[in-house]
Amino acid sequence: MSDVAAPRVVEEEARAKVNLALHVVGRRADGYHLLDTLVAFPAVGDRLIAAPADGLTLTVDGPRAGALGDCAPEDNLVLRAARALARSIGIAAPGACLRLDKRLPVASGIGGGSADAAAALRALSRLWGVASEAELARLAEGLGADVPMCVASRPARARGVGERLDPLPALPPLGIVLVNPGVAVATPAVFRALAVKDNPPLPDPPGRFDAAGLLAYLAATRNDLEAPAVALAPVIAAVLAVLRTDDRCLFARMSGSGATCFALAESETAAAEVAAAVSAVHRDWWVASAAL
Numbered sequence: 017m018s019d020v021a022a023p024r025v026v027e028e029e030a031r032a033k034v035n036l037a038l039h040v041v042g043r044r045a046d047g048y049h050l051l052d053t054l055v056a057f058p059a060v061g062d063r064l065i066a067a068p069a070d071g072l073t074l075t076v077d078g079p080r081a082g083a084l085g086d087c088a089p090e091d092n093l094v095l096r097a098a099r100a101l102a103r104s105i106g107i108a109a110p111g112a113c114l115r116l117d118k119r120l121p122v123a124s125g126i127g128g129g130s131a132d133a134a135a136a137l138r139a140l141s142r143l144w145g146v147a148s149e150a151e152l153a154r155l156a157e158g159l160g161a162d163v164p165m166c167v168a169s170r171p172a173r174a175r176g177v178g179e180r181l182d183p184l185p186a187l188p189p190l191g192i193v194l195v196n197p198g199v200a201v202a203t204p205a206v207f208r209a210l211a212v213k214d215n216p217p218l219p220d221p222p223g224r225f226d227a228a229g230l231l232a233y234l235a236a237t238r239n240d241l242e243a244p245a246v247a248l249a250p251v252i253a254a255v256l257a258v259l260r261t262d263d264r265c266l267f268a269r270m271s272g273s274g275a276t277c278f279a280l281a282e283s284e285t286a287a288a289e290v291a292a293a294v295s296a297v298h299r300d301w302w303v304a305s306a307a308l
């Protein structure tokens with residue numbers, strides 16, 4: 017009997033990236049904006065499944081697959097990540113059958129494409145054989161500003177354009193609600209509409225966060241992209257108003273360049289209650305909740 021190992025199927029979560037705070041602190045020579053941001057990765061996201069195969073293929077399904085209509089499969093960040101990894105570890109004819117279960121709204125400030133690319137790097141380095149952590153970080157950076165933080169998928173403070181990562185202490189056991197009103201917001205347009213590009217950095221986070229400490233910390237921070245995004249997509253103000261008038265929401269803000277907004281609640285259960293209440297009134301909004 018041959019001792020050939022059975023083909024493995026690997027699965028990776030591609031969690032949403034939530035910018036709890038986002039300060040724009042300057043500009044790089046190439047025009048990219050320098051950021052100082054606190055990111056969290058609640059258990060809401062896409063799923064990537066990879067199986068051994070001859071040749072590299074991607075199918076996209078799930079409730080948000082249609083939103084990728086104008087993005088050709090070969091331009092999907094999942095395949096771009098796969099090809100970059102194959103090149104870097106010297107696989108001339110890479111083989112994998114990839115399936116993306118697309119659940120996160122597209123172009124919505126929660127880094128869905130970046131999370132998918134990061135999940136592809138993690139899944140394929142399990143399937144094909146390891147690339148070093150440093151190599152994965154280098155590949156991630158080449159795929160997009162948010163991809164390095166999504167590879168780790170852990171709370172972090174990110175600086176530069178996102179590549180300088182410092183882990184954060186564990187976040188307190190709060191709940192989080194994510195709400196997207198169904199309007200895609202283009203990141204470059206929001207950065208262009210930002211009036212002041214050299215704002216003060218984040219205050220240094222404390223060595224440990226309890227709930228009250230995190231809320232007090234966030235109250236002293238901003239998302240500098242919120243005002244320009246609201247100017248481009250006024251419905252974002254309506255989302256924030258819904259969240260800020262719900263007594264169960266302890267804090268609400270927009271993530272990234274929008275239009276997704278988040279609110280923090282006392283527990284995962286309280287967050288689920290808020291999510292149900294928002295969905296009941298705004299049936300066409302995308303709403304999700306999880307532990308922070």
Ligand SMILES: C[C@](O)(CO)[C@H](O)COP(=O)(O)OP(=O)(O)OC[C@H]1O[C@@H](n2ccc(N)nc2=O)[C@H](O)[C@@H]1O
Pocket residue numbers: 035038047048049050051053125127130160161162163177178203204207272273
């Ligand atoms: C704003 C954030 O969501 C914060 O996490 C991200 O930095 C955005 O990252 P992203 O969507 O992956 O953005 P990319 O696809 O890399 O960039 C889209 C475009 O937005 C602008 N852009 C993006 C990131 C950045 N730090 N400065 C910029 O000026 C650039 O015009 C860039 O060409």
Ligand SMILES: Nc1ncnc2c1ncn2[C@@H]1O[C@H](COP(=O)(O)OP(=O)(O)OP(=O)(O)O)[C@@H](O)[C@H]1O
Pocket residue numbers: 084086087091092093094121122123124125126127128129130132133162203272273274
């Ligand atoms: N797997 C993917 N998922 C989503 N978008 C993808 C993917 N692959 C390529 N794209 C392209 O990337 C663009 C940005 O999508 P994404 O959902 O990552 O934006 P985002 O949520 O605004 O990200 P960020 O928070 O980093 O600004 C889309 O318009 C789409 O054409």
